[in-house]
Amino acid sequence: MIITFICDVLGAENNGTTIATMNVIRAMKAKGHEVRIVCADEDKKGQPGYYIVPKIDFGPFNRYVEKNGVVPASHKDIMTIGEALKGADIAHFNFCGSLSSFSVLLAHKMGIPCTASLHTQAENYTNHVGMMNVTWVNDLWYHHLYKDLFSKVEAIHYPSQFIRDLFEAKNHFKSNGYVISNGIQKDFYPVKAVRPAAYSDKIVIVFTARYSKEKYHQMLIRAVKRSQYESKIQLILCGSGPDESKIKHWSEHLTNAPVLGFHSRAEMVQILNYADLYVHPSLIDIEPLSALEAMACGLTPILSDSKRSSVRYFALDKRNLFIHNNPKDLAQKIDYWIEHPEEKKANSELYLNYVKQFDFATSMNRMEQMYLETIKAYHRPA
Numbered sequence: 001m002i003i004t005f006i007c008d009v010l011g012a013e014n015n016g017t018t019i020a021t022m023n024v025i026r027a028m029k030a031k032g033h034e035v036r037i038v039c040a041d042e043d044k045k046g047q048p049g050y051y052i053v054p055k056i057d058f059g060p061f062n063r064y065v066e067k068n069g070v071v072p073a074s075h076k077d078i079m080t081i082g083e084a085l086k087g088a089d090i091a092h093f094n095f096c097g098s099l100s101s102f103s104v105l106l107a108h109k110m111g112i113p114c115t116a117s118l119h120t121q122a123e124n125y126t127n128h129v130g131m132m133n134v135t136w137v138n139d140l141w142y143h144h145l146y147k148d149l150f151s152k153v154e155a156i157h158y159p160s161q162f163i164r165d166l167f168e169a170k171n172h173f174k175s176n177g178y179v180i181s182n183g184i185q186k187d188f189y190p191v192k193a194v195r196p197a198a199y200s201d202k203i204v205i206v207f208t209a210r211y212s213k214e215k216y217h218q219m220l221i222r223a224v225k226r227s228q229y230e231s232k233i234q235l236i237l238c239g240s241g242p243d244e245s246k247i248k249h250w251s252e253h254l255t256n257a258p259v260l261g262f263h264s265r266a267e268m269v270q271i272l273n274y275a276d277l278y279v280h281p282s283l284i285d286i287e288p289l290s291a292l293e294a295m296a297c298g299l300t301p302i303l304s305d306s307k308r309s310s311v312r313y314f315a316l317d318k319r320n321l322f323i324h325n326n327p328k329d330l331a332q333k334i335d336y337w338i339e340h341p342e343e344k345k346a347n348s349e350l351y352l353n354y355v356k357q358f359d360f361a362t363s364m365n366r367m368e369q370m371y372l373e374t375i376k377a378y379h380r381p382a
Contacts, residue, residue, distance in 0.1 A: 001372070053076070
């Protein structure tokens with residue numbers, strides 16, 4: 001099978017969309033399929049399987065776009081896009097942008113079926129213009145995604161039932177959808193990890209997410225300040241993003257400055273295995289894979305009950321949930337688990353069993369099945 005991935009955004013693996021996309025690409029290659037990738041990443045020019053198109057010129061906003069760590073691709077190099085699609089069995093889209101909106105039409109003209117993954121919520125876009133909490137603006141964006149791409153593909157991959165239900169409700173349609181987890185890599189499991197000496201007398205709390213407004217790092221910092229154990233808590237905020245300087249500013253009043261930075265998978269496995277708790281305060285999440293990875297390493301999670309996130313559905317106990325944007329309630333949950341280590345251990349064991357259903361290999365088998373079924377249905381005689 002020849003699969004052409006049309007990537008409006010790709011870049012470094014420092015965000016959920018790119019990580020999920022690259023995981024699928026590597027998995028399909030490992031299964032013996034030929035994979036072609038269309039993107040605007042100049043650093044990948046000349047690498048086997050990559051087809052590089054021009055990036056979009058945002059004029060005076062180019063620096064802002066670069067600050068957010070993305071290189072949006074344009075559709076202006078029709079020859080390159082056509083070359084990447086020629087002879088392909090299927091085209092898959094990881095994002096809705098100018099490149100995808102054009103390429104899905106071209107693929108169909110060439111007789112190629114298409115699938116797309118919905119990796120982003122409307123708020124991932126609208127937070128950049130200060131309208132993250134404006135319902136009608138978010139609704140308009142969901143309709144834009146549907147109109148420009150998702151209404152045109154033969155099948156849609158949803159990383160969670162939550163985002164499928166939301167997207168179908170916003171656009172009043174029933175999709176040919178496949179709910180498939182992005183999958184927990186096999187590297188994430190309990191191992192004996194050596195805690196750094198600097199944290200030997202600390203209570204280590206981890207949160208992994210892009211440094212952006214919708215992830216609510218400030219709320220977690222405020223909760224730590226309210227904790228009875230504030231002087232002993234060491235936050236490790238794994239990630240990168242435009243709000244890094246803000247996070248440092250918000251943390252100035254904490255006894256222990258949070259540790260910030262992006263980490264490799266091997267480093268994350270070690271961090272999650274020597275940490276004491278995992279907290280996920282985000283307002284929005286399609287699938288909180290970083291939380292699932294923490295659970296797979298044996299960490300007890302404390303999860304936001306935000307109605308705009310799927311993360312609340314992963315709570316196995318009411319003590320694993322806190323009232324969204326309520327630092328007092330989160331502080332109480334943090335203190336509870338610190339004071340009840342045996343109950344925390346039992347909760348951890350429950351999660352180790354629970355996350356087995358999100359196995360990466362199983363997810364990749366299902367992605368492959370989606371491609372094969374879509375190809376077969378597309379070419380079936382009417």
